[in-house]
Amino acid sequence: MIKPCKDKKSLCLIATVLVILLLAAAALGIQLHRASQGETAAKTAVIYQDGEPIRRIPLLPGTTDTFTIESSGDNAGFNTLQIADGKIGISDADCPDKLCVKMGMISSAAYPISCLPHKLVIQIEDTKEEPPVDALTQ
Amino acid sequence: MTPLPNKDPKKVNIKKLTLLAVYTTIALTIFTAESFLPPLAPLPGIKLGLSNIVTLWLLMHTKARDALLVLLMRILLASFFAGQMVSLLYSLAGGLLCFAVMALLFWLLGDKYIVFVSIFGALAHNLGQIAIAIFVTELPSMLAYLPVLAISGILTGTFTGLCAFYLKRHLPPKTAWPL
Structure with missing residues (x-):
């Protein structure tokens, strides 16, 4: 049990768990920090389907848009994407868990929105000076 | 002369078979009940794993072989349902x-450290899911979920481990x- 133990085994284990926890928290912090740093920069939402970028949408403060992306084959279905106030999100989908809808609207590069059943991923990229290099994610 | 039926090593142990079937049912029931709970966080892969x-x-x-059998049957039946x-x-x-991680750690550590076995199992589980997410979406950026899934794995693994410990x-x- 988790209590001050004298034996080495449990000490090692607690240390390992704490190290993993710390590393994860640090990674999370760095990720969020990096995402918030680029807050003012221009953003582009890149929509990937089956690993291919199918659409790039500049996220400008004023734009509002709603459109639907259909997927076919063994992952058939639809996702309705919504853009508003410089944010992008999935407003409706016919996937079973609807986690992509629950992920809400994003405007930072910290987390991509993914609809795993439809193999659809929305990722935010900071538009910097060298967009060709930025696009190389493979 | 044929050997007596109960001495035949290939004879199916009915009692064990039934018990494993019951445990599969229990696992499946817990799994189904858990799927009705609202997700803990709006990110794929975060769940208690009861x-x-x-x-x-x-x-x-x-x-370990019996545990693996029950696990595989539960996974197969759950996705059929x-x-x-x-x-x-x-x-x-x-x-x-x-x-794999839990069986190895359990063999090394034993009953006393079941909470840690569970934590590392949860971590391995989340790692495996990220690997499949990268494989399916063909996007290495799925790794962005790793820190959150590691933290959630430690927390949910502790919870299920404590459940098993007190049980x-x-x-x-x-x-x-x-038996």
């Missing part, structure tokens, strides 16, 4: 990696594994 209690339980009471073949891939990758403490072994 049916892992059954796997931990079986590791403590019987051979849910009717999603996509989730089968995720469940299998996560479940098998989790099981073991309060349920007499004769009831749990009456």
Whole structure:
């Protein structure tokens, strides 16, 4: 049990768990920090389907848009994407868990929105000076 | 002269078969009940993984082989019931990696450290799912979920591990594994 133990085994284990926890928290912090740093920069939402970028949408403060992306084959279905106030999100989908809808609207590069059943991923990229290099994610 | 039926090593142990079937049912029930709970966080892969209690339980009471059998049957039946073949891939990758890590750690550490076995199992499970997510979406950026999934794995793994630990403490072994 988790209590001050004298034996080495449990000490090692607690240390390992704490190290993993710390590393994860640090990674999370760095990720969020990096995402918030680029807050003012221009953003582009890149929509990937089956690993291919199918659409790039500049996220400008004023734009509002709603459109639907259909997927076919063994992952058939639809996702309705919504853009508003410089944010992008999935407003409706016919996937079973609807986690992509629950992920809400994003405007930072910290987390991509993914609809795993439809193999659809929305990722935010900071538009910097060298967009060709930025696009190389493979 | 033919050997007596009950001395035949290939004879199916009916009692054990029934018991494993019951445990599969329990795991499946827990799994189904858990799927009705609202997701803990709006990120894919974050869940309590309560049916892992059954796997931990079986590791403590019987051979790893039996625990693996129950786990595989549970995963297969669960995705048949849910009717999603996509989730089968995720469940299998996560479940098998989790099981491999848990079986190894349990063999090394034993009953006393079941909480840690569970934590590392949960971590392995989440790692396996990210690997499949990268494989399916072909986007390495799925790794962005790794820190969150690691933290959630430690928390949920602790929870299920504690469940198994206290279950073991309060349920007499004769009831749990009456063979």
